[in-house]
Amino acid sequence: MVGGASQSRARLSDQLRAWLQHHRLSAGDSLRRLMRNPLASVLTWLVIGIALALPVGLSVALDNIRAVSGGWENPAQISLFLRTEMSLGAAQQLQQRLNEHDDIAATRLVSREEALAEFKQLSGFGDVLRNLDDNPLPNLILVTPRHAELGSGQAESLQQELEQQAGVQRAVLDMAWLQRLNALMQLSQRLITVLGAILALGVLLVIGNTIRLAIENRRDEIVVVKLVGGSDAFVRRPFLYTGLWYGLGGAVLSWLTVSLALWGLRAPLSTLAVLYQSDFSLQGLNAGAGFSLIVLGALLGLLGAWLAVARHLSAIQPR
């Protein structure tokens, strides 16, 4: 019988169940609304997906470059310029001693004659050099350190040690190009981060604006729900789920986009790798990174929806 005198209220113990029930209903209902308007929803998902795919794809590319450059285990080389008065025989003895050094992987002796010939050939100063009475170049030993990870300082300490050797004029550690590469990669990483932040902001605004339109479209419903006692959280919930679905869908699409792009690059890249006699293979988005992408997309969707809801929902009151 309806209209009984007793005021009925849901029991307190039922509140959690009711809360979960409304979450379930809101989630399902907001998803059905998106599906009811497939073209508009897919377009929004694509916008979000592409915006996320750009920084994610660049980041994957950078990871691959890092993997390639990380493969060069002993990238540094120390050039030992020997004193000019040191004979070639003494230089060979020094080379043999260095070969027994624990921290040295390999050495190569470049005699002053070889160096001169190479210099003549490469510099284009052949005629000038031919007029010189004396060979100005010293004997040179190229030393490859066993441990030369960037930033570890091991190559630097080896360089200082070698400079103390008798007969060594100067020991030059040639890491500049590696440091440049490293700096370039750090710069790229920073650029990708900035780009990602800007695009994430764009995603936030796209979702916020989409939710704002959804709120506008459902103004009458919001008024009625507030009139019959719907709390702010109750009114908010479907819109937050809408944002969540937009973010999740966009993230899944961006994962697909990046995977497709990588798949397209795989064949030509492996051809290139074969030509360079490298066993390099393209690394895709692994499960952990993909999961992070999905979570990030969901958070962006939720946050964008929250911003729109906080801004526009309180303005709608029954009058």
Next chain:
Amino acid sequence: MITFDRVSKRYPGGHEALSEVSFNIDNDELVFLTGHSGAGKSTLLKLIMLMERPSRGQVMVNGQNLKNLRASQIPQLRRQIGVVFQNHQLLFDRSVYDNVALPLLISGYSVRDIGRRVRAALDKVGLLSREKDMPITLSGGEQQRVGIARAVVNKPRLLLADEPTGNLDPALSAEIMTLFEQFNQVGVSVLIASHDLALISRMQHRIINLRNGKLITPGGQAGGS
């Protein structure tokens, strides 16, 4: 159930919609609120719903002084009150059933309880067979009955109606009023704003009369029911 104590409402701009209004509505009472258009009937109902706050004076509803309710407590108040609107405020994107179920969903009833109560409410207003229909396919009188079913589905102790028969012909209007009387007979306090004097003077209930925001019928008079 409802007590107004020297309540005034002045809107921004200076228009005083209600001035020094005092009256009391007992539990189980059915009262008509009448007056010319613009006399303050809607404002009075809005004060009970906390859609507006009074400029002066106090409003008590079901033992609560509304002055003490914060904005976050307003939904809880509204769940205790069933409201019927002149334009019924139905949602046209969902079925009759879902419209009536809305207050129960908000109050957190389980799906099974909702089904039972919605059907009971629709049965009461004679629309059980239309539960799957969309409101747009119903006549004006039927839409108003759906609005009433939604107002009572939560078994509120207080039922407010703002011109519930405004768009209906006399026969349908009488039918709607009879429905309100039936709810009143099972213990629901009912306050109906209406300017259909011919209809409400035929029914033996107390009438609160507003003119230019002032009460012109003594509020303490006993109502017959």
